Amino acid sequence: MIVLVFLVQALCALFFVSDILSSLFGIYTRPLAWELREMLEIGAAVGLVLGLVLGGVLILSSLRARNVAQERLRRASGAFMDLLEERFTLWGLTPAERDVALFAIKGLSTAEIATLRNTSEGTVKAQTNAIYRKAGVTGRPQLLSLFIEDLIDPPAATERPKSAA
Secondary structure, three states: OOOOHHHHHHHHHHHHHHHHHHHHHOOOOOOOOOHHHHHHHHHHHHHHHHHHHHHHHHHHHHHHHHHHHHHHHHHHHHHHHHHHHHHHOOOOOOHHHHHHHHHHHOOOOHHHHHHHHHOOOOHHHHHHHHHHHHHHHOOHHHHHHHHHHHHHHOOOOOOOOOOOO
């Protein structure tokens, strides 16, 4: 359908542009019978209306798809926060360690976390080490990969994530 509308519009555009250019440059063309000219103009009008209708349908379809994608993203974001809370509880993280872990997962540096939490970098380093130990990982990349793996391939309901706590 889209290709058919495109072809009708292309032919109509070709007709009108060639008609205008031939008049503009004084190129003589044999006049068309008025009946044929009327049919071409009707075809052009139909092509324009079809293009408008099809464009409107495609815009509405795109808006619906965007809304669905936004809703899925909102749900995934909520699911990720639920997953974080579940893991933090399973590992037995303190409220301070939860904050530090969340900031670390977001990609903030130790200095940035210390500034945000109004504490020293040494305290943040000690907290991140405690988080890694409780989570059973050796660093930030492994910590993040735990959550990515769960989002990609969630554990079965009977499985419990491993914990070094």
